[in-house]
Amino acid sequence: MESPMVIPINNIRREVRSLKINIQRVMEDIRTISSIRPEGSFGSTRFSYSEEDRHAREYVIREMTGAGANVWTDSVGNIHGRIVGTEKEKSRVLVGSHLDTVRNGGPLDGLLGVAAGLEILRVFQEEKIKPVRDLEIIAFSEEEGSNFGATMLGSKCLAGKAGLEELRRLKNDEGITAYEVMKKFGLNPDSIEEDLFKPEETYAMLELHIEQGQVLEDSGASLGIVEGIFGMTNIHITLKGIGNHAGATPMGLRRDPMAAAGRIIGKIPEWVNQIGSTQLVATVGKIQAYPNASNVIPEKVAFTVDIRDMEAGFIGKMESRIREELERLGKEGIQIQMETIATSPSVSLSREIGDILKEEATAMGISNRNMYSGAVHDCAMFTDMTKVGLLFVPSIGGRSHVPEEDTKEGDIGAGISVLLRAVCRVVME
Ligand code: GLV
Numbered sequence: 001m002e003s004p005m006v007i008p009i010n011n012i013r014r015e016v017r018s019l020k021i022n023i024q025r026v027m028e029d030i031r032t033i034s035s036i037r038p039e040g041s042f043g044s045t046r047f048s049y050s051e052e053d054r055h056a057r058e059y060v061i062r063e064m065t066g067a068g069a070n071v072w073t074d075s076v077g078n079i080h081g082r083i084v085g086t087e088k089e090k091s092r093v094l095v096g097s098h099l100d101t102v103r104n105g106g107p108l109d110g111l112l113g114v115a116a117g118l119e120i121l122r123v124f125q126e127e128k129i130k131p132v133r134d135l136e137i138i139a140f141s142e143e144e145g146s147n148f149g150a151t152m153l154g155s156k157c158l159a160g161k162a163g164l165e166e167l168r169r170l171k172n173d174e175g176i177t178a179y180e181v182m183k184k185f186g187l188n189p190d191s192i193e194e195d196l197f198k199p200e201e202t203y204a205m206l207e208l209h210i211e212q213g214q215v216l217e218d219s220g221a222s223l224g225i226v227e228g229i230f231g232m233t234n235i236h237i238t239l240k241g242i243g244n245h246a247g248a249t250p251m252g253l254r255r256d257p258m259a260a261a262g263r264i265i266g267k268i269p270e271w272v273n274q275i276g277s278t279q280l281v282a283t284v285g286k287i288q289a290y291p292n293a294s295n296v297i298p299e300k301v302a303f304t305v306d307i308r309d310m311e312a313g314f315i316g317k318m319e320s321r322i323r324e325e326l327e328r329l330g331k332e333g334i335q336i337q338m339e340t341i342a343t344s345p346s347v348s349l350s351r352e353i354g355d356i357l358k359e360e361a362t363a364m365g366i367s368n369r370n371m372y373s374g375a376v377h378d379c380a381m382f383t384d385m386t387k388v389g390l391l392f393v394p395s396i397g398g399r400s401h402v403p404e405e406d407t408k409e410g411d412i413g414a415g416i417s418v419l420l421r422a423v424c425r426v427v428m429e
């Protein structure tokens with residue numbers, strides 16, 4: 001039997017820098033998984049706990065197992081694939097991203113980080129690298145909030161920042177709780193406590209992701225070293241008026257929740273401007289009218305507001321502006337309800353891991369820059385418990401959460417190569 005490659009500590013950087021990834025294999029993973037979609041749909045639609053998710057899971061589990069990892073799925077559906085290090089008492093290194101998508105999203109959001117993890121496992125297997133620390137690849141569930149409106153649910157549960165109470169409160173559009181959906185999928189959310197992330201068991205976590213914005217493309221850099229991730233609040237607003245006939249009800253006699261919703265939605269860009277943060281963003285991405293018919297004044301309108309900034313104070317100001325306007329509508333006879341579905345604070349990432357990523361990128365001659373992330377990511381859930389690093393590759397045209405989402409193959413290769421080298425260094429520490 002061949003013995004594993006043992007890298008002398010002072011040679012780690014040199015040895016690690018000779019490692020190569022197989023980009024064709026990575027692109028094949030991405031092509032295969034991203035083409036699993038509901039029949040007749042376009043782009044990538046792979047909600048957690050759906051049939052598409054089940055197929056994608058089978059692929060990921062098969063690849064992880066084939067690359068020599070011990071694989072298991074935790075109580076809320078996160079897939080873990082671990083290779084064991086030589087020093088038992090040393091804590092593990094986690095690498096991964098999410099497997100789910102938004103509706104009609106792109107091929108790379110989340111999946112890139114999972115595919116990078118698979119490739120790292122394969123390189124370790126082929127090169128017979130025996131890490132000092134355990135290396136665990138993770139494919140998170142329900143990061144997008146596509147089912148229940150709450151982002152990063154899989155990582156949040158693992159981090160102990162959401163639990164059974166949350167899973168019983170959150171519902172999908174059919175009114176079924178996250179708890180029930182997970183059970184029906186064959187998971188056992190009741191044992192959530194047993195899977196909790198233990199800070200002492202983890203040394204570092206690294207995630208590779210597409211930028212989803214235009215900073216890298218505009219600056220001409222091939223990689224982004226992320227310093228911080230925006231905080232985010234998701235609000236659900238319901239306005240109730242009086243449903244009635246669209247033709248027979250004079251304008252002055254209406255209590256129309258759609259017109260009321262329009263007043264709020266139309267003012268959002270103006271309020272963002274007035275609040276004056278250069279980073280603040282707010283989005284209404286989902287709206288539903290009941291009964292949703294062209295000739296009926298709706299009885300009820302429900303919509304979401306997604307608010308993000310590095311500073312919680314600006315998010316709070318935006319929430320207050322919305323609340324003030326809702327109160328005004330209340331006085332005009334519209335019944336209002338405003339519920340916070342999920343929040344996540346802004347976080348700072350590990351400078352130490354950031355420096356390793358930068359060193360490896362620079363050693364490869366790959367242009368890079370430091371930046372912030374407006375999108376949220378699973379790794380944000382662990383910054384208070386371990387050292388976290390996040391690496392970005394550019395998004396063509398800054399587009400994401402749409403079928404057109406894309407990244408040049410060369411940039412994907414650069415991102416995974418730098419991640420591989422950084423991971424090698426960290427698992428050998
Ligand atoms: C996740 O993609 C998010 O930032 O909404």
Ligand code: MN
Binds near residue numbers: 098110209
């Ligand atoms: Mn993502």
Ligand code: MN
Binds near residue numbers: 102144401
């Ligand atoms: Mn996303």
